Amino acid sequence: MAAKKKQVISTDPGKMIYHNMDFIDSDNGRPIRIIAEFMAPNQIFQQEGVQNTIVFFGSARTLPMSEIKKRMKGCKDKKELARLKRLEVVAEYYDAAHELGAKLGRWANKQHKGFAIMTGGGPGIMEAGNRGANDVGTSSVGLNIRLPFEQHPNPYIDDKLNLQFRYFFIRKYWFMKLAKAMVVFPGGFGTLDEMFEILTLIQTKKYGDRMPVVIFGSKYWNKVLNWNYLAETGMIDKDDLKLFHFCDTVDEAYDVVTKALEKTME
Template sequence: MATKKVIKATPGKMIYHNMEFIDSDVGRPIRIIAEFMGPSLIFAEEGVKNTIVFFGSARTLPMSEILKRRKKCKNAKELERLKKLESVAEYYDAARELGAKLGRWANKQHKGFAIMTGGGPGIMEAGNRGANDVGTSSVGLNIKLPFEQHPNPYIDDELNLQFRYFFIRKYWFMKMAKALVVFPGGFGTLDEMFELLTLIQTKKYGDRMPVVIFGKKYWNKVINWKHLADTGMIDKDDLKLFHFCDSVDDAYNVITTALEKTME
């Protein structure tokens, strides 16, 4: 029978300096409060007041990277995976281009705008990369996971945040968000998108914000939006909570037009 580990006092030190205590089950409330309160100090210090948030898959690769990996790869399973990713490779380049274009717009506003992503690879990397290309503040909200998630190199060092808890990370996605772009993704992207749409639908989120769902062909295969409305699961007006866009220019115009109206 395993014995329960006892947290011992460290002579001469406060209990909250004991990392064994902080990392324990009883230390969880302290960890939660730290993740909830800490980012506000960082954002204030770095002058980040408003964000444009990018959601999307961590697995997406640009076509150039897929071709490079295919040349070196001899593993059949990996080659099959790369083949599947070819169909969504265009979205990496689109996310990078949109991040840069929105970044240039943000730079002219002098309103403390930043491009914010989940901080990992794929679409998240592309969004941060676009912001980094044009010198816009680039925020990454990383999450501690056993696979996939690692900080991409295009996040500003001072704005590279690490989270343990999904629910607090989601809070910070939404806290300063003025617009949202959802690129193709899997379970995590669906979770983030629907939570935010639910908050807007139920008026739990303060201001109505522009929400762009990028890649209509992909999303219409994943979700039967019309069926949700036809069966009364959502109101038809709920389909107006977001805009489908298939081009960077269209997404840019939807977002900036809406934001500029709020700043008039």
């Protein structure tokens, strides 16, 4: 096994050590990077008046139906055509996230309580949610994370609310910190990870307030997971299935979220 290459920190006479990016990016600088990602978003949200968020989760790979049809037209690459046909099955969810983002955005604008639509900041479902918020002038937050593929900030995030993260666990913290509701659209490993961490925190009462969690697209999710079997085998309590709501239409998801939130504001 090759020895780990020793990191060399360059020095710049007269420059403060905390301005030395060689150090900040080094292994020894990791605690400082972590603290910065914990602390800086709070100041940004305060400056921009973001007090409450409705969070959208879902796949970065999802495309709107119009874009899929456009790309399919004249496509001669069999591999790409097969990929687009697979994505065509879930394209409706991009369009639903876009519509729901706008509808919840209009509701949020009337509340005057610093509501924002928050996503993971990338393409796909995340883009759709930010796009809906952007369409109606609602604060649009993106918590982007640097990855070797897929993830790049979408163009519908407010410039001052486009946050870049290095660490998944701190990004998850900020998803939860201001969240008053969550909507989980079809997705892969990342979406499953985010959804189950949230449900676990609510289930174990680690998250203070019981908030509405919508799982959008029962046709998709019931194929991916056998929810009832979890309860039948005692892996979860039957009542744990009440921690979330399956919704299949934008109007249904809108009603679940807004009715729950309006009760808390009474």
